[in-house]
Amino acid sequence: MPRASGFKPIGLRDYVRLHSKSNPDVEEADLTLRLRETLEKYKAGTRCSCGAPIWVIGSAEVGNMCFKCITGSIDSSEDYEIDEACDKAMF
Numbered sequence: 001m002p003r004a005s006g007f008k009p010i011g012l013r014d015y016v017r018l019h020s021k022s023n024p025d026v027e028e029a030d031l032t033l034r035l036r037e038t039l040e041k042y043k044a045g046t047r048c049s050c051g052a053p054i055w056v057i058g059s060a061e062v063g064n065m066c067f068k069c070i071t072g073s074i075d076s077s078e079d080y081e082i083d084e085a086c087d088k089a090m091f
């Protein structure tokens with residue numbers, strides 16, 4: 001079933017593993033904690049300053065912002081989002 005957000009859903013732990021493979025400097029425990037905290041904010045209804053729901057994976061790095069404001073792109077089909085946050089309608 002296509003999702004409104006167009007992201008590639010990924011489990012939090014799978015993403016941490018994937019990310020740390022290409023970014024060996026990243027502390028897995030630290031990244032996990034940041035993602036969990038950001039996911040909680042997402043679930044609590046935190047939004048980007050533009051009004052869109054936040055992109056958890058990007059927001060864990062740069063603060064509470066949506067995909068469009070972080071990347072400048074509206075095509076998220078090649079980007080991951082934590083599966084629990086893929087229920088958002090983005091645009």
Ligand SMILES: [Zn+2]
Pocket residue numbers: 048049050051052065066067068069070
């Ligand atoms: Zn935004």
